[in-house]
Amino acid sequence: DLDDLRGLKRGTLRLGVVTTAKYFIPHLLGDFCERHPLIEIDFKVGNRQQMIDRLSQGQDDLYVFSHPPEDAPLTLHPFLDNPLVAIAASDHPWASRRRLTLKEFAQAPFLIREQGSGTRYALEKFLKRRGIKLNVRMTVESNEAIRHSVMSGLGVSILSRHTLAFGADTGLTILPVEGLPIPSQWSLAYHKGHPLSPVARTFLQWAEQGSPAQPGRDGPRSDTE
Ligand code: PGA
Incomplete structure (x- = not known):
């Protein structure tokens, strides 16, 4: 149809993020959705174990973890510090x-x-x-x-x-506690065994290039900036 001709991607992007990322990731989605008006987003939030469970059942396209499960075959794209x-x-x-x-x-x-x-x-x-x-x-x-x-x-x-x-x-x-902050880093992750949908691939590429959106907060900024 016309939308396909215009190169607009259509479909659902299923994202599962750990709770530390639920504040930041939505700031990326505004611009992404503006550019891709036919993509709908299913945004799930949970703790690490809940996201590992969803991953093992293949419930989402892409995940955001700070501490990905060590025993799962994952492709990881680190993108931001999470101290x-x-x-x-x-x-x-x-x-x-x-x-x-x-x-x-x-x-x-x-x-x-x-x-x-x-x-x-x-x-x-x-x-x-x-x-x-x-x-x-x-x-x-x-x-x-x-x-x-x-x-x-x-x-x-x-x-x-x-x-x-x-x-x-x-x-x-x-508090200025010695040895802190504890460093960690968010990664976008997906299962090596499940090929990415075209919509998920579009999002990953877009996130990798460094989105124009940066949230208006004092937190650390993307190193892709
Ligand atoms: P969580 O978030 O504490 O909600 O599991 C985790 C993380 O950043 O690993």
Whole structure:
């Protein structure tokens, strides 16, 4: 038809992203959809384990992981840093400290993401290597609920910097804990055994070239900029 003649791609792009990426990826989609008005997007969000489960069932075209499963045959396209930072309420006694040891920090009541979270996975790996144990007060299944709990003074946490809405979030501060941030990086990932649909290929190429859209936040920027 006419749309095909114009070279417009039609179909559904099925994206599955871990929760740390749900703030950033939508900023890429605006421009993409403007350029490809016939592509519809099915956007799923979950923790690392939920995305691994979806991947193993072939439910989506493309995934965004920080810690891709090690045993799956994946093609990975790393695209942006996802540093994990230590946070506290801005009126916390530590907010004015110039430096904190990891040992000191680990004594504070800690709010940790649920089992299956990639944030938790990275954090546990980091602490294990250093022989540090946390003082866990609360397990919370949401970055937002952790942010608000930290603001209310329930404890401290370590979250992706991308989960923090700077500008809007005046109640939080990043603590200068030694050895932090914990580095990680988002990758677009897909199963080697499942050929990409034309629509998914279009998105991947577009994302690889560096999209014109950059979100209006203080987070780290794409190295393709
Ligand atoms: P998650 O996000 O903590 O929601 O699993 C993970 C990640 O960035 O690996």
